[in-house]
């Protein structure tokens with residue numbers, strides 16, 4: 074088997090004509106001898122045919138119209154199934170494929186599956202077992218699709234979930250499903266198409282263009298796009314897998330280059346496939362954030378600019394029933410806020426959490442059960458924060474950077490736990506006392522009086538009076554030309570474990586008297 078890579082041309086050399094001719098000749102020779110797996114989309118069809126064969130003679134892809142193409146793993150050379158070793162309280166039975174020449178694929182799957190089990194375990198006190206198996210959804214033209222079907226069992230029963238990963242042998246990179254789409258706008262357009270297909274039926278709701286939701290996408294053998302959602306993700310768990318099949322002609326303009334190649338690869342049958350010499354194998358260079366990964370920082374706003382006044386509105390203890398109205402208010406004025414969510418409301422309003430994230434607000438950790446963390450031991454504090462961290466991660470794909478200790482109660486032990494978890498502690502500079510004063514006007518006055526540059530304003534989106542007050546607050550701040558930004562945008566990079574009360578620029582950096590205690594044992 075020929076394992077050389079394609080020759081590179083050197084246009085500056087004097088004998089360029091001869092070199093080009095030689096390169097062309099060598100290229101033709103390579104095309105005739107290389108395995109079909111690494112051929113580019115342009116050359117694959119013609120070179121793949123036996124002499125005299127027509128394009129239509131390529132074998133059809135296998136699979137059902139409402140699912141992704143299925144490829145026989147027996148057609149793939151150098152493929153081996155691995156069993157995941159997981160060290161934790163949840164019982165597991167998880168397999169994944171490893172492929173010769175595609176080392177980064179196996180490593181990626183091992184890491185991804187381990188992280189998925191850990192998040193399931195952290196998010197569910199009743200987590201019992203996690204099983205996963207895989208199948209191939211493409212193996213052609215340098216692309217391999219791996220679809221993982223997981224079965225999670227906890228005290229509530231069993232649920233199936235799905236994720237499809239796309240390995241690109243040309244670059245040695247693994248892509249999430251959302252990478253099949255050409256940016257956030259394209260994923261949003263897909264979300265609208267999917268909503269038209271399934272949004273009206275079967276109690277389906279909570280469709281937002283976030284990567285954690287659009288994590289299992291591929292094509293059926295006819296070339297139409299198949300999107301599938303986990304049981305319980307966008308409809309009651311009893312309905313099982315929810316899926317949408319979208320006509321190829323509707324999604325074609327939305328696809329990334331990778332998506333276009335995947336479409337071609339998934340619609341033709343596979344006799345044999347081999348990954349030969351991935352150019353960047355072993356180099357774990359990442360394809361970058363997938364569409365549906367929302368940055369809490371708006372690059373168009375610069376809080377460091379002395380002409381710009383930035384304020385962080387923060388809302389604790391939610392989401393609540395009125396949070397969607399608050400999101401509408403913020404959206405109307407293109408304002409962003411930070412939501413310090415607690416675990417039980419997250420479980421009660423998962424769609425609101427997803428919507429909050431999709432609209433560019435920052436999600437931050439306010440514990441599972443709202444305990445005074447200074448009274449909890451380190452282990453208890455860690456478990457409580459980890460649960461909410463995992464709940465939000467599973468809902469949105471977002472790994473939160475910030476936390477707020479309930480009641481603002483913190484000490485060296487809390488600092489140590491949050492530092493360990495990579496979470497900065499965010500307090501506040503303006504307390505509206507909205508939990509006590511259930512009068513919208515009063516809450517609005519408190520917030521507006523303190524809304525100076527760098528302020529972090531504390532409110533709670535579980536009170537209707539606060540939702541009403543926020544209409545006044547956001548309208549007034551907007552009219553004053555104040556930028557309402559997320560805490561991460563206000564503060565810039567934060568240190569895990571450190572306490573922050575505001576983002577006032579050029580503040581005296583006098584050390585807290587407390588800092589001496591931070592080195593103490595938790």
Ligand code: NI
Nearest residue numbers: 389390479480
């Ligand atoms: Ni609270």
